[in-house]
Amino acid sequence: MEECLVEYFRTQMRTDPDMASAVAAIRTLLEFLRRDKGETILGLRESLKWATDCLTEVDSSVAVSSGGELFLRFISLTSLEHQDLSRCKKVMEERGELFLEKISLSRTKVAKLCHTFIKDGAKILTHSSSRVVLRVLEKAAAEKKRFTVYVTESQPDTAGKQMADALRRLNVPVTVVLDAAVGYVLEKVDLVIVGAEGVVESGGIINKIGTYQMAVCSKAHNKPFYVVAESFKFVRLYPLNQQDVPDRFKYKADTLRTVSDLSDEHPMIDYTPPSLITLLFTDLGVLTPSAVSDELIKLYL
Amino acid sequence: MPGADKEADLTERIEAFLADLKRGGCGTGPIRGSGETARETTALLRKVTAQARWSSAGDLMEIIRKEGRRMTAAQPSETTVGNMVLRVLKIIREEYARSRGSSEETDQQESLHKLLTSGGLSDENFRQHYVHLKANVIEAINELLTELEGTTDNIAMQALEHIHSNEVIMTVGRSRTVEAFLKDAARKRKFHVIVAECAPFCQGHEMATNLSKASIETTVIADAAIFAVMSRVNKVIIGTQTVLANGGLRAVNGTHTVALAARHHSTPLIVCAPMFKLSPQVVITTVVRNRIILSKVNVHCPVFDYVPPELITLFISNIGGNAPSYIYRLMSELYHPEDHDL
Numbered sequence: 122m123e124e125c126l127v128e129y130f131r132t133q134m135r136t137d138p139d140m141a142s143a144v145a146a147i148r149t150l151l152e153f154l155r156r157d158k159g160e161t162i163l164g165l166r167e168s169l170k171w172a173t174d175c176l177t178e179v180d181s182s183v184a185v186s187s188g189g190e191l192f193l194r195f196i197s198l199t200s201l202e203h204q205d206l207s208r209c210k211k212v213m214e215e216r217g218e219l220f221l222e223k224i225s226l227s228r229t230k231v232a233k234l235c236h237t238f239i240k241d242g243a244k245i246l247t248h249s250s251s252r253v254v255l256r257v258l259e260k261a262a263a264e265k266k267r268f269t270v271y272v273t274e275s276q277p278d279t280a281g282k283q284m285a286d287a288l289r290r291l292n293v294p295v296t297v298v299l300d301a302a303v304g305y306v307l308e309k310v311d312l313v314i315v316g317a318e319g320v321v322e323s324g325g326i327i328n329k330i331g332t333y334q335m336a337v338c339s340k341a342h343n344k345p346f347y348v349v350a351e352s353f354k355f356v357r358l359y360p361l362n363q364q365d366v367p368d369r370f371k372y373k374a375d376t377l378r379t380v381s382d383l384s385d386e387h388p389m390i391d392y393t394p395p396s397l398i399t400l401l402f403t404d405l406g407v408l409t410p411s412a413v414s415d416e417l418i419k420l421y422l
Numbered sequence: 423m424p425g426a427d428k429e430a431d432l433t434e435r436i437e438a439f440l441a442d443l444k445r446g447g448c449g450t451g452p453i454r455g456s457g458e459t460a461r462e463t464t465a466l467l468r469k470v471t472a473q474a475r476w477s478s479a480g481d482l483m484e485i486i487r488k489e490g491r492r493m494t495a496a497q498p499s500e501t502t503v504g505n506m507v508l509r510v511l512k513i514i515r516e517e518y519a520r521s522r523g524s525s526e527e528t529d530q531q532e533s534l535h536k537l538l539t540s541g542g543l544s545d546e547n548f549r550q551h552y553v554h555l556k557a558n559v560i561e562a563i564n565e566l567l568t569e570l571e572g573t574t575d576n577i578a579m580q581a582l583e584h585i586h587s588n589e590v591i592m593t594v595g596r597s598r599t600v601e602a603f604l605k606d607a608a609r610k611r612k613f614h615v616i617v618a619e620c621a622p623f624c625q626g627h628e629m630a631t632n633l634s635k636a637s638i639e640t641t642v643i644a645d646a647a648i649f650a651v652m653s654r655v656n657k658v659i660i661g662t663q664t665v666l667a668n669g670g671l672r673a674v675n676g677t678h679t680v681a682l683a684a685r686h687h688s689t690p691l692i693v694c695a696p697m698f699k700l701s702p703q704v705v706i707t708t709v710v711r712n713r714i715i716l717s718k719v720n721v722h723c724p725v726f727d728y729v730p731p732e733l734i735t736l737f738i739s740n741i742g743g744n745a746p747s748y749i750y751r752l753m754s755e756l757y758h759p760e761d762h763d764l
C-alpha cells in the first residue's frame with residue numbers, strides 16, 4: 122500500500138517536472154482518497170494522515186507538508202457539510218479536482234502580478250532555482266522587457282546553474298555568481314526576487330539556504346526584496362529564529378533516515394523574517410507580510 | 423425627444439468634466455482639491471447610472487468601466503477619479519449580490535478558504551435583471567456622497583486626541599485636510615505650527631496665512647531647513663495626494679525628505695488622508711515637469727514623491743486611526759480585486 126502511494130507520487134513528479142511538489146502531493150492524496158475503502162470519516166482522516174507521513178518520508182520539504190495539511194483541512198471542511206460518507210466522498214472528489222485545476226493556474230496569476238514590477242533595463246538578483254521566478258521572468262521577457270539576471274550558484278546542489286540554463290534558453294543575459302558574492306553584486310542590482318518553499322504565519326519565508334543572507338544584504342543596500350509564492354505554500358508555522366524551524370524540514374529525507382547526529386549536517390533551508398521582505402506576490406494578490414497571517418486565519422479558524 | 427435630450431446633457435457634462443480634469447493638472451498647481459474631484463466624479467457616475475440604458479448589472483459595470491477609463495486617461499495623476507469608479511463598481515457588485523439573496527461573503531476576496539470550499543468555478547456574469555437594482559445602486563451612491571461630504575469634518579474631529587498643548591507641529595505645503603485638522607485643535611489648545619514652504623510653487627505660504635487667520639502661531643521655513651528644525655518638532659502631520667496599497671504615499675515633492683528627517687529624530691509622522699485617496703496601485707510613475715530656464719540647463723521638477731510605509735507612524739482617516747500595515751485590509755473592504763485594472 123505504501124509503495125503504491127510512493128510510486129504514484131514519484132511518477133507524478135517525473136512526468137511533469139514543472140509541477141510543484143505540493144501539487145503532486147495533493148494529487149497523490151486525492152488518488153488515495155478515491156481508492157480508500159474506509160467506512161467512517163474519522164478513519165478517512167487517520168489514513169490520510171498516515172499517507173501524508175509516508176510522503177514526507179520521501180520528500181521532506183516544507184511544501185509537501187503544507188500541501189498535506191491543506192488537503193486535510195479541505196477534508197475537514199467538506200465533511201462538516203455532509204454527514205453521509207459516500208455523498209461526502211463524491212463531493213470531495215469533485216472539489217478536489219476543481220481545487221487542482223485552480224492551483225494549476227496560480228503560477229500564471231503570480232507572473233501576471235509580478236512582471237509589472239520589472240522595469241525596462243532592470244538588473245535582477247535571484248537565488249537558486251525556482252520555477253515560479255522562472256515563470257515571472259518568462260512573462261516579463263514575453264512583454265518585451267530588457268533585463269539582466271544574476272543567479273547565485275546555490276551550493277551544495279548547484280541548482281543555480283539549472284536556472285541559468287533555463288534563462289539562457291529564453292535569451293535573457295544571465296550571470297552565475299558565487300553564494301559568497303551576493304554582497305559584492307548587490308550594488309549593481311535593482312531588485313531581488315526569490316521563490317519560497319513555504320510561507321510561514323508571520324509572513325516570513327522558508328527557502329533554500331542562502332536566502333536569509335541575501336535578504337539581510339538587500340536590506341542593508343536598501344534594495345526591494347520580493348517573494349513569489351503560490352498560496353498553497355502557506356504553512357502553519359511561526360518560527361522566531363533559525364532554531365525554531367523543525368529539523369524534519371531542514372534536511373533531506375535520506376539524511377534524516379540515515380544520519381544519527383544531525384549537528385554535522387548542513388541544513389538545506391533557512392528562515393527569512395518578514396521584516397526583511399518588501400512584498401509577497403501570490404495568486405491571492407500582492408500581499409504585505411502582515412496580510413499573510415490574515416489569510417491563514419481565514420482558512421484555519 | 424426628452425430621452426435624447428437627457429443623453430446629450432449627460433455626454434455634455436462628462437465632456438466638461440474631462441476638459442476640467444485635463445486643465446486641472448497643468449498650470450501653476452491643482453485648481454481644485456481632490457475632495458471636490460471625488461464628489462464630482464461620484465455625482466457624475468450617479469447620473470450615468472440613472473440615465474444610461476442598461477438592463478443588467480453587467481451592462482452597467484461595463485458602462486461605468488468605459489467612462490472610468492476615459493476619465494482616468496484624461497488626468498492619470500489624479501487617482502481619486504479612478505478610486506471613485508472602483509467604489510461604485512464595488513457598490514454595484516454588492517447590491518447585485520444582495521438582490522440575488524446570496525450573502526456578501528461569497529463574493530468577497532480570493533482566499534485559501536474560498537479556494538477549498540467553493541463548489542464551482544464561479545463565473546459570475548452579472549446577467550440577471552432585477553427590478554430594484556437601479557434604485558438600490560443609486561441609494562448606495564447617495565450614501566457614498568454623504569460619506570464624501572463629511573470626510574474632512576470626521577478627520578478634524580479626531581484632532582484633539584492627537585494634538586496637545588504647547589506642542590510644535592510641522593507640516594509640508596498646503597493640505598485642506600491638515601488645515602481643518604489643525605484649526606479644529608486650535609479651538610481648545612494652544613500650539614505652534616512650522617510650515618515648510620514647498621518650493622517652487624510655495625503653497626506653504628498660503629497654508630501659513632490661513633492658519634494664522636485662525637490665530638495659530640505659525641512659522642514658515644525653507645525646505646532646506648527641514649532637517650535643522652526637526653529636532654524641535656514634536657509631531658509631523660502631513661496630507662497626501664494618494665495612499666498606495668502597500669501603505670506608502672504619493673505625496674507632494676519634499677515629503678520624503680520630511681519623513682526621513684522625522685525618522686532620524688524619532689518624531690512620529692502622522693498622515694491625514696480620507697478613505698477616497700486609497701488607491702489599489704503599488705507601482706508609481708513619477709510625474710515630472712520640465713522648465714527650461716536657460717537654454718543650456720534642463721530643470722527637472724518632479725511633482726510627487728514616494729514615501730515608503732516604514733517611515734509612517736499613523737494614518738488618520740475618516741474611519742479612524744490605522745497603522746500602515748493595515749492598509750491592505752481597508753483596501754479589500756473598499757474595492758474588489760477584479761476591478762483593480764480598470
